[in-house]
Amino acid sequence: MSETTSDAKGQYLTFFVAHEEYAIDVLRVREVVGVAPLTRVPATPKDVRGVVNLRGNVVPVVDLGLRFGSSEVLPTRRTCVVVVEPEAGTDRVVGLLVDSVHRVVSLAPTEVVPIPPFGMQASADLLAGMGIVGTAFVLILVPERVAHIGDRVEKAS
Amino acid sequence: MDDDRQLFMPTFLVESDEGLTEIEQALLLLDRARSEGEVDAAVGTLFRAAHTLKGNSESLGFEAIGACAHALEGVLDVIRRRAVAVTPSLVTVLLGGHDALRAMLAVAAEGGTPEVSAFEDAIQGLIEAAGGKVEALPSGGAGAADVRVGSGETQPRRSLRVDLTTLDKVVTHTGELSIALARLRASLGPRADALDALHEVDRLFGDLRDQMMRLRLVPIGPMLRQQLRPIRDLAAAHGKLARLVVEGDDVEVDAAVRDGLRDPITHMVRNAIDHALETPEARTSAGKGSFGTITLRARREAGWVVVEVCDDGAGFHRDRILERALAVGLVKEGATPSDDDLLRLVLEPGFSTAQAVTDLSGRGVGMDVVARNVAALKGSVSIRSTEGLGSIVTLRMPLTLAIIEGFAVDAGSETYVIPMESVRECIGLGRRQRGDSPSPRKGVVNLRGEPLPFVQLSSVLGMAASVGASENVVVVEHDGMRAGLLVDALLGETQAVVRPLGGGLGAVDGVAGATILGDGRVALILDVRAILREAVTGGPS
Numbered sequence: 018m019s020e021t022t023s024d025a026k027g028q029y030l031t032f033f034v035a036h037e038e039y040a041i042d043v044l045r046v047r048e049v050v051g052v053a054p055l056t057r058v059p060a061t062p063k064d065v066r067g068v069v070n071l072r073g074n075v076v077p078v079v080d081l082g083l084r085f086g087s088s089e090v091l092p093t094r095r096t097c098v099v100v101v102e103p104e105a106g107t108d109r110v111v112g113l114l115v116d117s118v119h120r121v122v123s124l125a126p127t128e129v130v131p132i133p134p135f136g137m138q139a140s141a142d143l144l145a146g147m148g149i150v151g152t153a154f155v156l157i158l159v160p161e162r163v164a165h166i167g168d169r170v171e172k173a174s
Numbered sequence: 175m176d177d178d179r180q181l182f183m184p185t186f187l188v189e190s191d192e193g194l195t196e197i198e199q200a201l202l203l204l205d206r207a208r209s210e211g212e213v214d215a216a217v218g219t220l221f222r223a224a225h226t227l228k229g230n231s232e233s234l235g236f237e238a239i240g241a242c243a244h245a246l247e248g249v250l251d252v253i254r255r256r257a258v259a260v261t262p263s264l265v266t267v268l269l270g271g272h273d274a275l276r277a278m279l280a281v282a283a284e285g286g287t288p289e290v291s292a293f294e295d296a297i298q299g300l301i302e303a304a305g306g307k308v309e310a311l312p313s314g315g316a317g318a319a320d321v322r323v324g325s326g327e328t329q330p331r332r333s334l335r336v337d338l339t340t341l342d343k344v345v346t347h348t349g350e351l352s353i354a355l356a357r358l359r360a361s362l363g364p365r366a367d368a369l370d371a372l373h374e375v376d377r378l379f380g381d382l383r384d385q386m387m388r389l390r391l392v393p394i395g396p397m398l399r400q401q402l403r404p405i406r407d408l409a410a411a412h413g414k415l416a417r418l419v420v421e422g423d424d425v426e427v428d429a430a431v432r433d434g435l436r437d438p439i440t441h442m443v444r445n446a447i448d449h450a451l452e453t454p455e456a457r458t459s460a461g462k463g464s465f466g467t468i469t470l471r472a473r474r475e476a477g478w479v480v481v482e483v484c485d486d487g488a489g490f491h492r493d494r495i496l497e498r499a500l501a502v503g504l505v506k507e508g509a510t511p512s513d514d515d516l517l518r519l520v521l522e523p524g525f526s527t528a529q530a531v532t533d534l535s536g537r538g539v540g541m542d543v544v545a546r547n548v549a550a551l552k553g554s555v556s557i558r559s560t561e562g563l564g565s566i567v568t569l570r571m572p573l574t575l576a577i578i579e580g581f582a583v584d585a586g587s588e589t590y591v592i593p594m595e596s597v598r599e600c601i602g603l604g605r606r607q608r609g610d611s612p613s614p615r616k617g618v619v620n621l622r623g624e625p626l627p628f629v630q631l632s633s634v635l636g637m638a639a640s641v642g643a644s645e646n647v648v649v650v651e652h653d654g655m656r657a658g659l660l661v662d663a664l665l666g667e668t669q670a671v672v673r674p675l676g677g678g679l680g681a682v683d684g685v686a687g688a689t690i691l692g693d694g695r696v697a698l699i700l701d702v703r704a705i706l707r708e709a710v711t712g713g714p715s
Contacts, residue, residue, distance in 0.1 A: 053694065053695075054694075054695045056588060056589075056688070056695060056696040056697065056698065057587075057588060057637060058675065058679065058682055058685065058698065059635040059636050059637055059682060059683070059684060059685065059698075060635075060636060060682055060683055060684075061679065061682065065679070067696075068675060068676070068677075068679070068688060068696050069696060070690045070694050070695065070696050072346060073345070073346050073348065073352070073673075073690060074346070074673065074676055075673045075674065075675055075676045075688040075690075075696050076676050076677050077675070077676060077677040077678070077679050109676075109677055109678050110676060110677055111677040111678070112677075164677075165678075166677060166678045166679055166680075
């Protein structure tokens with residue numbers, strides 16, 4: 018976990034998915050946009066809700082509720098899409114559908130602790146660590162894993 | 175020879191025209207040259223261009239062009255050796271030679287053969303100039319050369335090189351503008367005058383966007399014709415006779431796709447000459463013409479560009495492929511794979527059928543490299559081959575960022591665009607044909623006495639079906655197979671800007687790409703070929 022600790026300095030954008038606060042490195046965040054009409058794509062994993070038009074580019078949107086194993090993110094006034102570039106230096110852009118965006122926090126390496134062995138909704142391999150913000154915990158995501166598009170699946174019958 | 179001339183004429187004319195433009199411009203530089211370095215640079219360019227022109231025209235039997243180019247070289251030689259001084263009169267004589275060459279080429283372009291006698295004066299003038307005799311022409315001198323500047327500048331095509339990254343940015347901005355427009359339209363409400371103005375902006379914007387997209391499209395022909403030179407050189411080096419036929423050279427592709435195709439095609443052409451084409455003797459005894467033919471055929475096919483590299487050579491040797499496949503462990507001992515399976519192995523990494531490492535396409539670099547390059551462009555490769563008769567390698571590349579004519583439909587809760595090339599007609603589905611279900615998954619409809627199988631579009635895609643009744647069937651056709659797609663609503667023809675499915679979604683079966691609709695939503699562009707295949711091979715009943 019020493020590697021993730023040294024990676025974890027700097028600023029994070031936090032957002033809520035199923036009442037849990039998650040954080041992602043702001044350097045990987047391109048922008049936050051409202052939810053545009055989604056176009057569903059056949060034979061894609063269930064958590065890929067579809068594609069949206071992001072200023073002329075077609076971008077897939079991953080539902081983090083489904084990705085973390087809870088229920089679909091339902092549209093409300095605060096629902097939005099966090100557009101991330103999961104890998105530095107590539108053009109790949111993925112949208113993450115979240116319940117609401119909360120704040121930007123700064124975390125020193127000492128404020129990031131390893132994730133506990135159980136107790137989180139999201140699967141441990143999506144998480145880099147746990148940030149301590151005052152009395153609250155935020156779950157720090159690994160951008161390339163959380164924005165990974167799984168293999169295509171068989172079409173539903 | 176005449177056969178040769180016919181074949182190479184188009185390339186010869188284009189290349190010669192470019193060569194002459196180069197000669198003319200270099201002559202004008204020579205005229206203005208102030209230092210020996212400048213003179214030498216101009217003369218060097220002139221030599222190369224004149225020499226190429228001489229060689230090309232002589233090989234096609236245009237002796238007069240060759241003689242004139244040769245005389246021009248003679249003058250260049252004495253200039254290079256400083257035997258004569260560069261004077262405006264001398265440049266005028268040289269320009270006279272250029273004019274004669276252009277006139278001869280015009281005769282050749284009309285299908286004739288220019289005669290030396292008709293251009294005696296110009297050639298004689300060059301020969302005399304090479305001997306140091308330059309007549310001070312009454313109209314000669316710098317004035318005449320300056321006149322040439324004017325006419326010379328109208329020669330090249332008016333074009334501009336633009337960096338693709340810049341172009342991409344412009345295209346992105348266009349996309350943003352389209353969404354801003356959609357937002358504006360939504361917020362305007364029922365204000366007739368403003369809506370009128372907006373309508374006009376929409377129309378202009380649509381035109382602008384279409385033109386912009388076309389900027390990225392280039393005809394594939396020049397790239398295909400570039401293979402002519404290597405074919406001639408390689409065939410000569412191997413004692414083989416080969417000709418090139420290019421079909422579909424006006425097919426337009428995205429510049430990036432064209433650039434990505436260049437290396438694979440060069441490689442396959444080399445392969446064809448090196449391994450596939452037989453020697454003239456072997457061809458004659460096999461009952462074929464002594465000239466082998468390599469055909470590069472390009473065509474558009476519903477959102478794809480297809481380029482075929484065909485040769486009428488020996489084809490792939492089944493035994494040798496099998497032997498090699500056994501050696502590298504791609505096939506188990508005793509197995510008897512089908513011809514198709516064997517040909518697919520050729521595309522596997524590390525495969526090469528070259529028995530000896532040759533200069534051309536051996537070195538373990540084979541079709542597998544072609545397959546990898548094409549896959550990087552999201553394309554695919556397939557091989558058909560008949561031993562003794564030849565082979566066809568087919569490259570299918572997506573038309574990324576191109577515009578296609580499409581037909582938009584609603585199915586389920588989504589809008590799809592079907593490439594127009596595949597659409598034949600639309601028919602209604604009567605209640606009698608629909609049976610009990612308001613929206614049957616598949617069936618057969620009577621199309622003017624012929625049975626037409628149809629399938630519900632959303633179900634073949636594995637998407638949620640529509641709740642209401644589907645009453646429209648779009649008749650599509652691919653590769654001679656005709657079928658109906660049952661959809662909810664027909665939205666009509668549209669021009670779709672093809673965009674890739676982004677973010678690592680990669681290739682999705684049945685989807686050729688995506689496009690952005692007028693209202694800003696994304697619609698998927700269907701791959702009719704894959705959909706028909708899916709409809710035939712099954713899926714749930």
